[in-house]
Amino acid sequence: MTIKYQSQKVALPYMQLSLLLFVLQVIMGLWLAANYAFTLPQGLIDVFSFATSRAIHTNLLVAWMLLGFMGGAYFILPVECERELHSTKVAWLQLILFAAAAVTAVVGFLFGWTQGKPLLEIPVPLDLVIVVAALLFLFNILMTVLQAKNRTVLQWMLVGGVLFLALMYLFGIPFYSSLNTDYYYWWWVIHLWVEGAWELITASIIAFVIIQVTGVERKVVEKWLYVETGLFLFTGIVGTGHHYYWIGAPDYWLWWGGIFSALEPLPILLMVVDTWFHIRERKNPIVNQLLWVYIVALAIFHFIGAGLFGFVHTLPPINYYTHGSQITVSHGHMAFFGAYALLNLTVFYFALPQFKGIERYKATAGYWGFWIMAVSMFLLGLVFGVAGILQVYLERFLDIGYSTAHITMMFWFKVALFFGVCFLAGTLTTVYHLFTLKPVEEERSR
Amino acid sequence: MELKNARMIFWGGTLVSAAIFGWMTYDFHQQGETLAHNSKIDDRVIAGKKVWHKYNCNNCHTILGFGGYYAPDMTKAYYRLGANNIIAIVMNPQEVYRNSFRKMPQLGVTKIEAQNLVAFLHWTANIENRQWPPQDEKYVKAARLRESHPEKLQKTDLVLGACGGCHSFANQGRDIAGDFGEIAKRITYDHDTLIRYMQNPKSVKPDSDMPPQNVSPETAGLIADFILSLR
Ligand code: HEM
Ligand code: HEM
Numbered sequence: 001m002t003i004k005y006q007s008q009k010v011a012l013p014y015m016q017l018s019l020l021l022f023v024l025q026v027i028m029g030l031w032l033a034a035n036y037a038f039t040l041p042q043g044l045i046d047v048f049s050f051a052t053s054r055a056i057h058t059n060l061l062v063a064w065m066l067l068g069f070m071g072g073a074y075f076i077l078p079v080e081c082e083r084e085l086h087s088t089k090v091a092w093l094q095l096i097l098f099a100a101a102a103v104t105a106v107v108g109f110l111f112g113w114t115q116g117k118p119l120l121e122i123p124v125p126l127d128l129v130i131v132v133a134a135l136l137f138l139f140n141i142l143m144t145v146l147q148a149k150n151r152t153v154l155q156w157m158l159v160g161g162v163l164f165l166a167l168m169y170l171f172g173i174p175f176y177s178s179l180n181t182d183y184y185y186w187w188w189v190i191h192l193w194v195e196g197a198w199e200l201i202t203a204s205i206i207a208f209v210i211i212q213v214t215g216v217e218r219k220v221v222e223k224w225l226y227v228e229t230g231l232f233l234f235t236g237i238v239g240t241g242h243h244y245y246w247i248g249a250p251d252y253w254l255w256w257g258g259i260f261s262a263l264e265p266l267p268i269l270l271m272v273v274d275t276w277f278h279i280r281e282r283k284n285p286i287v288n289q290l291l292w293v294y295i296v297a298l299a300i301f302h303f304i305g306a307g308l309f310g311f312v313h314t315l316p317p318i319n320y321y322t323h324g325s326q327i328t329v330s331h332g333h334m335a336f337f338g339a340y341a342l343l344n345l346t347v348f349y350f351a352l353p354q355f356k357g358i359e360r361y362k363a364t365a366g367y368w369g370f371w372i373m374a375v376s377m378f379l380l381g382l383v384f385g386v387a388g389i390l391q392v393y394l395e396r397f398l399d400i401g402y403s404t405a406h407i408t409m410m411f412w413f414k415v416a417l418f419f420g421v422c423f424l425a426g427t428l429t430t431v432y433h434l435f436t437l438k439p440v441e442e443e444r445s446r
Numbered sequence: 447m448e449l450k451n452a453r454m455i456f457w458g459g460t461l462v463s464a465a466i467f468g469w470m471t472y473d474f475h476q477q478g479e480t481l482a483h484n485s486k487i488d489d490r491v492i493a494g495k496k497v498w499h500k501y502n503c504n505n506c507h508t509i510l511g512f513g514g515y516y517a518p519d520m521t522k523a524y525y526r527l528g529a530n531n532i533i534a535i536v537m538n539p540q541e542v543y544r545n546s547f548r549k550m551p552q553l554g555v556t557k558i559e560a561q562n563l564v565a566f567l568h569w570t571a572n573i574e575n576r577q578w579p580p581q582d583e584k585y586v587k588a589a590r591l592r593e594s595h596p597e598k599l600q601k602t603d604l605v606l607g608a609c610g611g612c613h614s615f616a617n618q619g620r621d622i623a624g625d626f627g628e629i630a631k632r633i634t635y636d637h638d639t640l641i642r643y644m645q646n647p648k649s650v651k652p653d654s655d656m657p658p659q660n661v662s663p664e665t666a667g668l669i670a671d672f673i674l675s676l677r
């Protein structure tokens with residue numbers, strides 16, 4: 001299979017850069033775990049602290065996710081719209097702006113140039129560069145969709161998701177003098193991204209991949225797409241309230257936030273069900289099984305990480321004790337990996353062989369990479385979870401003080417470090433495999 | 447199911463949820479005064495918040511439970527530690543946590559910045575957030591009791607309120623730098639020297655690791671009386 005439209009090629013550098021940042025992000029994760037596992041000397045942490053490393057870890061995460069989404073959109077839209085992209089020049093300019101902003105941001109963090117808001121540390125001038133890049137992107141995909149040969153639900157859902165994503169980013173930029181209001185709008189970015197806009201993008205992209213790979217009827221897939229995204233937004237928007245229990249917000253948020261967010265796993269479960277149905281009723285033969293493995297793993301891990309691990313701490317009586325602990329970290333990792341890391345990797349495994357015109361590729365390294373990553377991330381999530389339960393029990397139930405409660409973490413983070421190294425091995429294997437895809441022998445001899 | 451119905455589910459669900467959320471956001475802003483005392487945000491609180499951002503404190507410390515989980519939550523730090531302790535810790539973490547298993551970097555926070563931070567943390571600690579975090583509620587209760595009944599203020603409250611971030615007494619406060627029961631037996635300073643020691647430790651004991659304390663002369667006198675009475 002080769003690409004159908006020349007302009008799809010512009011997606012390639014997006015995906016390659018995305019993979020590179022993924023590796024760097026994971027290395028930073030190991031360093032964070034080392035900060036927990038060992039007592040580092042004062043001289044070292046004075047120049048390169050946990051705070052700096054954490055900002056780099058999470059910003060690289062967001063950067064490689066967004067690059068993956070944008071590359072994915074550029075790859076998908078020509079096929080979906082049956083025409084070339086509006087402009088590959090704009091796509092290149094946008095990539096350069098975005099990459100420059102990301103690199104400057106990371107180097108800036110090292111020198112203490114930061115807005116100091118968790119996950120949204122990028123200083124305002126760089127925010128503006130990112131806004132420009134986002135506007136270029138929106139312009140480019142909107143023009144492509146508007147001039148499409150045919151109209152599909154999927155196109156609009158994808159564009160809608162991206163528009164929603166870009167809009168929410170704006171709420172993180174201003175300085176709020178009230179911490180309470182600050183965090184109210186902070187969640188408009190973080191929560192309405194991962195449990196709103198990004199879910200729309202995921203649902204659309206995976207619907208596209210499923211249509212292409214399984215050959216099931218578009219009408220059926222798009223019906224599911226509407227229902228799932230509708231439920232995502234219905235539960236997810238008011239569900240934002242599960243972050244407002246302890247920030248100083250009116251009492252009724254406990255009910256609205258609790259009930260709506262408790263329903264958030266439903267659309268994710270629906271995604272598992274529909275993926276399973278479509279695969280069972282496939283019209284096409286399975287060519288590269290690894291891609292199918294990724295599609296199924298995405299559905300299941302998404303449900304476990306976001307749905308189950310999210311659900312367990314979303315109700316107020318539980319969240320009162322677990323809020324802002326390592327239990328949150330456990331869920332954060334399982335959900336981000338299960339939903340968005342796997343989504344991007346699925347898209348990469350769909351797209352990258354096409355750039356090289358490979359029909360069937362050798363998949364051994366890919367399987368190794370996948371299983372090592374999936375198993376280590378699951379174990380990593382469990383270890384964070386155990387550390388979190390201990391922390392909550394010692395610090396908040398028994399109330400024996402921060403130091404005594406946290407010193408037990410040194411052991412658990414040594415374990416986390418071990419699984420983290422395994423995870424890095426899996427990441428490197430996967431990235432290596434994706435960069436060096438080779439056709440299987442029989443095809444070459446043909 | 448028809449595509450048409452599916453589309454209705456999408457728009458119906460989205461708009462209903464967005465409408466509820468919009469109304470709740472409106473109400474959140476209406477109640478900002480009752481719940482967060484937004485009118486009490488003055489220039490120092492704002493300056494303190496900017497310091498908080500400038501040094502990226504939030505990527506190690508949670509506040510309102512958000513941020514890095516590496517170091518103690520700061521929501522109720524004002525009641526847990528008191529102004530003097532916060533200033534001493536933030537300006538001299540390398541001394542305070544010399545023997546700790548987890549350290550805080552020396553960030554170069556100036557005295558004025560530290561004072562503004564205290565104003566910010568004081569405002570933050572008064573947000574009505576349904577008594578979170580659970581482990582700090584005891585400090586909040588004790589501090590509020592002291593504020594509302596200054597006549598019942600005991601000497602130990604005063605001493606630990608000022609020095610309890612690093613010293614302990616009778617199982618209260620935190621023992622990073624010694625228990626006053628033991629220190630009192632060890633030291634040989636007289637009343638005035640002890641006051642001088644609090645305000646400028648190095649002037650009395652050149653190799654002292656204790657940072658200078660921001661206590662008024664009257665408070666310092668009371669604390670000195672208290673410590674010397676333990677001999
Ligand atoms: C793919 C989707 C999701 C992702 C990527 C995700 C990611 C995250 C992250 C990174 C945080 C921590 C934010 C911070 O404080 O720094 C978080 C918090 C939280 N998430 Fe999710 N999440 C997802 C879906 C869900 C779902 C579906 C639920 C509920 C059923 C949920 C419930 C929660 C709760 C209750 C918290 C707050 C934890 C606390 O109080 O500290 N999440 N999520
Ligand atoms: C070697 C593997 C990794 C290790 C050891 C690791 C470790 C860590 C640590 C120690 C933190 C800081 C938590 C805290 O503030 O106490 C963190 C934060 C975070 N990491 Fe990782 N990480 C790894 C890989 C990943 C991957 C692959 C993802 C996403 C796909 C990810 C997403 C995140 C997120 C979202 C946060 C912020 C969590 C929150 O605010 O609750 N990490 N990581």
Ligand SMILES: [Fe+2]
Pocket residue numbers: 191195239240242243
């Ligand atoms: Fe959320």
